[in-house]
Amino acid sequence: xxxxxxxxxxxxxxxxxxxxxxxxxxxxxxxxxxxxxxxxxxxxxxxxxxxxxxxxxxxxxxxxxxxxxxxxxxxxxxxxxxxxxxxxxxxxxxxxxxxxxxxxxxxxxxxxxxxxxxxxxxxxxxxxxxxxxxxxxxxxxxxxxxxxxxxxxxxxxxxxxxxxxxxxxxxxxxxxxxxxxxxxxxxxxxxxxxxxxxxxxxxxxxxxxxxxxxxxxxxxxxxxxxxxxxxxxxxxxxxxxxxxxxxxxxxxxxxx
Amino acid sequence: xxxxxxxxxxxxxxxxxxxxxxxxxxxxxxxxxxxxxxxxxxxxxxxxxxxxxxxxxxxxxxxxxxxxxxxxxxxxxxxxxxxxxxxxxxxxxxxxxxxxxxxxxxxxxxxxxxxxxxxxxxxxxxxxxxxxxxxxxxxxxxxxxxxxxxxxxxxxxxxxxxxxxxxxxxxxxxxxxxxxxxxxxxxxxxxxxxxxxxxxxxxxxxxxxxxxxxxxxxxxxxxxxxxxxxxxxxxxxxxxxxxxxxxxxxxxxxxxxxxxxxxxxxxxxxxxxxxxxxxxxxxxxxxxxxxxxxxxxxxxxxxxxxxxxxxxxxxxxxxxxxxxxxxxxxxxxxxxxxxxxxxxxxxxxxxxxxxxxxxxxxxxxxxxxxxxxxxxxxxxxxxxxxxxxxxxxxxxxxxxxxxxxxxxxxxxxxxxxxxxxxxxxxxxxxxxxxxxxxxxxxxxxxxxx
Numbered sequence: 275x276x277x278x279x280x281x282x283x284x285x286x287x288x289x290x291x292x293x294x295x296x297x298x299x300x301x302x303x304x305x306x307x308x309x310x311x312x313x314x315x316x317x318x319x320x321x322x323x324x325x326x327x328x329x330x331x332x333x334x335x336x337x338x339x340x341x342x343x344x345x346x347x348x349x350x351x352x353x354x355x356x357x358x359x360x361x362x363x364x365x366x367x368x369x370x371x372x373x374x375x376x377x378x379x380x381x382x383x384x385x386x387x388x389x390x391x392x393x394x395x396x397x398x399x400x401x402x403x404x405x406x407x408x409x410x411x412x413x414x415x416x417x418x419x420x421x422x423x424x425x426x427x428x429x430x431x432x433x434x435x436x437x438x439x440x441x442x443x444x445x446x447x448x449x450x451x452x453x454x455x456x457x458x459x460x461x462x463x464x465x466x467x468x469x470x471x472x473x474x475x476x477x478x479x480x481x482x483x484x485x486x487x488x489x490x491x492x493x494x495x496x497x498x499x500x501x502x503x504x505x506x507x508x509x510x511x512x513x514x515x516x517x518x519x520x521x522x523x524x525x526x527x528x529x530x
Numbered sequence: 531x532x533x534x535x536x537x538x539x540x541x542x543x544x545x546x547x548x549x550x551x552x553x554x555x556x557x558x559x560x561x562x563x564x565x566x567x568x569x570x571x572x573x574x575x576x577x578x579x580x581x582x583x584x585x586x587x588x589x590x591x592x593x594x595x596x597x598x599x600x601x602x603x604x605x606x607x608x609x610x611x612x613x614x615x616x617x618x619x620x621x622x623x624x625x626x627x628x629x630x631x632x633x634x635x636x637x638x639x640x641x642x643x644x645x646x647x648x649x650x651x652x653x654x655x656x657x658x659x660x661x662x663x664x665x666x667x668x669x670x671x672x673x674x675x676x677x678x679x680x681x682x683x684x685x686x687x688x689x690x691x692x693x694x695x696x697x698x699x700x701x702x703x704x705x706x707x708x709x710x711x712x713x714x715x716x717x718x719x720x721x722x723x724x725x726x727x728x729x730x731x732x733x734x735x736x737x738x739x740x741x742x743x744x745x746x747x748x749x750x751x752x753x754x755x756x757x758x759x760x761x762x763x764x765x766x767x768x769x770x771x772x773x774x775x776x777x778x779x780x781x782x783x784x785x786x787x788x789x790x791x792x793x794x795x796x797x798x799x800x801x802x803x804x805x806x807x808x809x810x811x812x813x814x815x816x817x818x819x820x821x822x823x824x825x826x827x828x829x830x831x832x833x834x835x836x837x838x839x840x841x842x843x844x845x846x847x848x849x850x851x852x853x854x855x856x857x858x859x860x861x862x863x864x865x866x867x868x869x870x871x872x873x874x875x876x877x878x879x880x881x882x883x884x885x886x887x888x889x890x891x892x893x894x895x896x897x898x899x900x901x902x903x904x905x906x907x908x909x910x911x912x913x914x915x916x917x918x919x920x921x922x923x924x925x926x927x928x929x930x931x932x933x934x935x936x937x938x939x940x941x942x943x944x945x946x947x948x949x950x951x952x953x954x955x956x957x958x959x960x961x962x963x964x965x966x967x968x969x970x971x972x973x974x975x976x977x978x979x
Binding site for chain 2 (some may be wrong): 324326345346347350351355356358362363364365366367371374375376377378379380381383385387388389390391395399402438439441442
């Protein structure tokens with residue numbers, strides 16, 4: 275069964291059509307890429323699916339349920355995790371607190387637990403902490419668990435964002451340029467981590483990326499978005515050789 | 531190197547050595563030791579305070595560490611200093627230093643038996659000390675009660691302005707709602723007056739039902755918070771500041787015009803139920819629940835909303851609910867504090883809950899430090915002590931206090947103790963072999979900014 279399906283999604287920002295007639299169907303466990311030149315509307319597609327914007331037209335289904343127009347936190351708690359293009363970490367919180375926070379919707383101790391520090395609350399907080407540490411272990415950031423997040427090196431901050439997105443127990447993970455601003459060494463590490471996460475947790479991943487090497491290496495299927503429209507969809511090889519893509523976007527890289 | 535610089539260097543090296551010596555001597559003192567020492571000092575004052583004061587040429591013992599006396603009559607400055615040294619500083623230092631072994635043994639034993647027992651013993655000691663100290667003069671009882679109420683107010687405002695990072699100005703309004711609701715409860719049911727007729731219940735029941743009145747006050751304040759929250763929390767920005775400020779003025783003029791509550795003349799006749807133990811118990815309850823809240827993941831969601839609402843939303847945090855809950859919670863405690871306030875003064879009038887009150891609460895929050903429970907306690911206590919101590923200066927007080935605030939803002943822009951976690955259990959542990967902080971209120975820094 276298709277995990278995420280988007281039917282004919284169109285979005286207008288005032289008079290500007292940012293996304294038009296967008297369709298996608300992602301299977302469980304698939305890694306899919308979304309590429310396109312700057313301003314093509316890639317992040318808008320992400321923001322529409324994750325509920326930050328409400329699409330002007332179209333329908334979105336996650337695991338068979340329609341999620342069009344639901345608030346972002348609902349959609350997230352249904353199993354859609356995401357990272358951001360520009361890191362959005364909470365600057366006064368520790369790494370561990372970041373990962374624990376993503377369990378918010380799964381917390382059952384409620385306000386009584388929060389106010390009166392019940393035994394149940396302590397037990398649940400301990401559980402959350404254990405799981406958070408496991409995830410940090412997975413992305414290789416566990417040594418930083420008790421540090422304030424702003425004290426971490428950039429590449430490590432990206433890993434924390436990934437661990438945080440994993441903590442909501444997603445079925446599908448949206449990565450918005452996970453390697454942006456990274457040096458080559460960090461880039462290779464990040465790709466390894468994404469691969470590891472994919473293998474260990476069996477997640478579907480939807481990836482926006484600028485660096486062709488990353489997309490071509492990781493993704494099974496790639497879409498190319500230009501001016502809000504998908505102009506090509508296919509395997510990395512097909513995309514690499516598609517004349518429309520070359521014309522719109524990849525031209526120089528392939529020639530070189 | 532100039533002589534001036536030389537001198538300064540030598541002075542700073544002396545200062546460093548003194549600090550180091552103090553640290554070595556006093557860092558192993560557990561909190562229990564400090565509490566015991568304070569209790570000893572207070573008992574000492576009970577026994578020899580008045581004779582000693584007479585001996586030093588004062589007519590009676592200085593009520594508030596001699597500040598008021600020294601400022602009103604500078605002749606007494608040396609006597610006041612000697613008195614404070616002999617009664618407070620030396621005994622506290624001596625007992626704390628000498629009881630290190632015993633204190634740590636005791637603290638360790640308590641902790642091993644049950645952390646809850648340890649908390650209870652510490653609170654008991656704290657209350658005992660406070661009770662004896664305040665018991666020596668009515669003025670002290672009043673100051674301590676108002677100080678405890680100020681702690682509740684400051685802490686609850688810190689939840690909104692610090693933890694949540696919004697700017698709310700409606701705290702005097704919530705306090706007024708709580709004060710009037712709780713006063714109405716007591717007067718209507720237990721006292722009666724011209725407007726309400728005879729009391730509905732025997733007054734003997736009053737002290738037992740008083741908590742209900744306070745909770746009612748808190749609930750009414752939370753209801754008021756709903757009026758502010760609905761329009762304000764749709765978007766971020768300055769809306770809350772503006773709407774909450776308007777709310778404060780609306781509440782004030784509402785009470786000025788409600789004739790059955792006395793209008794601008796105010797409402798009096800509240801029974802004397804807000805005694806020191808009652809206020810103390812409510813303050814502890816307030817600190818406890820708020821500290822629990824802000825340390826839970828549910829409460830930390832406030833920080834997430836403050837530092838990045840988009841990310842919080844994407845991480846399943848229901849941002850609107852989070853903000854609403856925190857705002858109601860803060861308003862509830864402001865209402866309870868208001869109810870207690872009305873019963874301490876046994877009179878309430880709308881004029882109390884004006885801009886000046888707002889400035890005071892805000893000052894205590896920002897002085898103590900944002901996002902910090904200890905900070906709020908320190909802020910409220912130091913502001914109240916300062917305000918009382920400088921009272922003899924009259925008008926000049928309002929020049930000196932703002933100047934001090936400006937200094938704090940220059941040297942510690944986020945307040946005295948900001949962004950710290952208040953881990954009570956850790957605080958009560960014995961200190962042996964753990965070099966680190968000295969003195970009560972020392973907390974593991976959860977986060978260096």
